């Protein structure tokens with residue numbers, strides 16, 4: 001049985017629309033006009049125990065709103081939702097005992113008190129057996145390097161430090177499902193890596209189901225086998241990550257920076273055998289775009305290095321936003337369930 | 338047992354969170370002493386012409402002022418503002434995600450703060466004030482026991498009122514107005530500023546049906562031994578009754594509140 005199941009789940013917000021100018025403001029006093037924002041608009045979801053799901057989509061797509069419904073904070077406008085057999089907002093109390101949640105922008109700790117005090121409080125709130133708590137804390141300390149942070153008040157932690165503590169806090173009670181809403185936002189590479197390792201390990205050892213939203217494609221690439229994509233409140237893809245990338249043909253970009261200026265005709269001539277889009281950003285910097293599989297990349301790079309005085313080469317993979325855009329513009333590539 | 342440990346920990350964090358601010362708090366001690374002094378001289382002037390007003394002798398009134406304002410530092414709380422801020426900045430979601438009784442969480446967390454305030458404000462204020470002004474000890478055989486009990490009940494009563502006020506943040510954008518209004522009601526009708534017996538009879542009659550006077554006036558009358566024992570018991574029982582009623586109202590209102598919740602941002 002799926003651990004999360006949703007049918008035509010929707011959340012519509014009514015948003016007050018201000019009319020411009022003084023006349024508008026006066027009119028607003030009399031008669032307010034509202035517009036309906038379909039933040040989540042009839043999505044179907046089915047998640048199996050132990051999956052790690054990347055939930056992606058552009059800004060304002062409805063990801064956070066979905067997470068808030070799945071965690072029981074928001075009441076859906078329409079549709080049905082069951083998480084571990086419970087309706088989250090109705091059975092909020094029982095539901096939240098079995099989930100862990102991290103919102104990258106917020107903390108679940110308490111600003112004015114030390115991390116360890118907050119952890120101890122969580123132990124009491126979730127009624128975690130003492131031995132289990134001690135063991136888990138010890139392990140988290142090792143994996144996330146919390147040792148030196150435990151006695152610092154939360155408001156004095158850096159973003160990365162706080163995020164590690166928050167992640168630990170969300171897993172102290174060994175939840176069945178972990179919801180992560182942009183857990184790596186604003187973090188440096190090292191912290192990102194340790195957080196990803198931690199999530200992966202937890203999933204493997206405890207069988208924790210993970211739902212992760214992010215704008216960082218590498219999070220998805222490292223963690224998720226399955227991607228669910230949403231745009232403007234509608235599901236536009238649900239399937240494997242590799243299938244997704246293969247189905248969508250988005251040019252990769254190679255940025256070439258040279259020591260000496262190069263004129264366009266010389267560049268055209270040099271690259272005439274390759275199927276490339278060539279754009280000069282300035283005489284020193286060129287952008288070469290091409291489809292994956294259409295161009296032999298090592299050969300191309302070799303040619304550039306051999307014939308030009310190259311200062312720098314940079315390969316840009318398509319950003320998640322571009323993939324979303326492309327899928328959205330063209331319509332879903334087949335298997336949106 | 339587990340429940341007790343939980344509420345104890347709520348109190349602990351309420352207490353600890355204020356340790357960082359203890360110097361600020363000591364500054365507040367000075368302003369409270371100033372307020373007490375002002376009230377003291379004001380009331381002395383009022384009593385200059387008459388020995389007894391509204392059932393109070395001058396020396397009872399002096400004690401009333403000092404103990405009343407000192408106790409206020411203990412039973413004051415910030416629950417309404419904490420909830421209002423959390424609703425406005427959206428951090429309320431983090432509270433909703435915890436499997437715990439939100440109302441009791443606030444009661445006990447604030448009680449931890451109250452214990453802190455007792456140590457760092459109430460006691461210093463009483464000690465200094467008792468050196469400066471003539472105040473009486475709690476009167477009668479039961480006064481020393483029933484007064485502290487009654488003030489603790491005041492705390493929970495006031496906490497409940499603040500909680501209900503805080504929940505208004507779910508229904509209105511104008512928190513500040515609501516909070517101010519509640520604060521005004523409590524200041525005036527709890528009896529901290531002016532004993533209830535100074536009000537016109539019809540106001541006193543109306544106040545019988547409201548919880549406010551059980552916050553300060555009733556405990557202070559107990560302190561001063563101005564009530565016969567049966568009335569003392571009745572007063573304490575009514576405090577308990579109001580605590581229960583307001584708690585229940587809070588539970589009910591909460592269910593409506595979270596249905597309306599539309600979290601701002603992120």
Ligand SMILES: Nc1ncnc2c1ncn2[C@@H]1O[C@H](COP(=O)(O)OP(=O)(O)OP(=O)(O)O)[C@@H](O)[C@H]1O
Pocket residue numbers: 013014015037038039057058059060061062063064065066599600601602603
């Ligand atoms: N409380 C609210 N009232 C009105 N509209 C809202 C509210 N919360 C969200 N919305 C709207 O719903 C839409 C979806 O928002 P949501 O926060 O779910 O997006 P998101 O996918 O998480 O975006 P991001 O990647 O920027 O975090 C947006 O258009 C947003 O403006």
Ligand SMILES: [Mg+2]
Pocket residue numbers: 063064065181603
């Ligand atoms: Mg979001």
